[in-house]
Amino acid sequence: MSLFWIVIRELAEIEAMATSKKVITREEWEKRLNDVKIRKEDMNKLVMNFLVTEGYVEAAEKFRKESGTDPDIDLATITDRMAVKKAVQAGNVEDAIEKVNDLNPEILDTNPQLFFHLQQQRLIELIRNGKIEEALEFAQEELAPRGEENQSFLEELEKTVALLAFEDVSNCPVGELLDVSQRLKTASEVNAAILTSQSHEKDPKLPSLLKMLIWAQNQLGEKAVFPRITDLSTAKLEDPPV
Numbered sequence: 634m635s636l637f638w639i640v641i642r643e644l645a646e647i648e649a650m651a652t653s654k655k656v657i658t659r660e661e662w663e664k665r666l667n668d669v670k671i672r673k674e675d676m677n678k679l680v681m682n683f684l685v686t687e688g689y690v691e692a693a694e695k696f697r698k699e700s701g702t703d704p705d706i707d708l709a710t711i712t713d714r715m716a717v718k719k720a721v722q723a724g725n726v727e728d729a730i731e732k733v734n735d736l737n738p739e740i741l742d743t744n745p746q747l748f749f750h751l752q753q754q755r756l757i758e759l760i761r762n763g764k765i766e767e768a769l770e771f772a773q774e775e776l777a778p779r780g781e782e783n784q785s786f787l788e789e790l791e792k793t794v795a796l797l798a799f800e801d802v803s804n805c806p807v808g809e810l811l812d813v814s815q816r817l818k819t820a821s822e823v824n825a826a827i828l829t830s831q832s833h834e835k836d837p838k839l840p841s842l843l844k845m846l847i848w849a850q851n852q853l854g855e856k857a858v859f860p861r862i863t864d865l866s867t868a869k870l871e872d873p874p875v
Contacts, residue, residue: 654856655857656857656859657858657859659860662859663860663870678702679838679842680696680700681696681697681702682705682834682838682839684704685705686828686837688715690708690711690712693711694708705833710831713735713736714736717729717736717823717824718821719820720732721820722816722817724754724761726751726752726755727755730751733823736827737830740830745779747822747823747826749779749789750789750822751819752775752779753776753789754819755775756768757796757810757811760793760797761811768797772790772793772794776790777790793807795807796808796810843865846862847865858873
């Protein structure tokens, strides 16, 4: 991320100068970019980190062969992790729990919040499928005891059970629990827990670096006028408005 460090360096230099905005031409900016050398191996590691963390096992295997970049994890475990994630995303929470325990029973044994959220998702799926009696029984037997021990869990349980009070969930203030986004949220939490258990970062490095780049550009933009990247998908420098 050579551009990030150039922005930071420029910002530090400007801080020591006058308060008026400095104008940096495209020619000067591109020269600074070209003067910074980034090793291809480091860029390849960033790409591999993203593919592994996000679960693109086929792409990771192909990239390994093409670039010679070894992943820091057994690629076979990605398939197992993605099977868990897909099960949650499909609403098959019981299956997901079984798969997690097959991978590593300690994940749920040592993470009561994750286990509660999976059980909460099971309750949501029962309500979604109209199994009201089963949902009430499940809430009372499996979730209520955990709520008694943890105030946060109790509040989440009450919020979930509130779905039962509305025939039309579109008018329910907690109707978002039935959105696909809730499944994705739970699946992401499980995915992160599995990665952590495998001594791997739970979030890919590349998005964080891009956020740092945006932040650095915004900081520099308060002190200088310079070409910046506004579309991260193309990474093209755009001249500032005249």
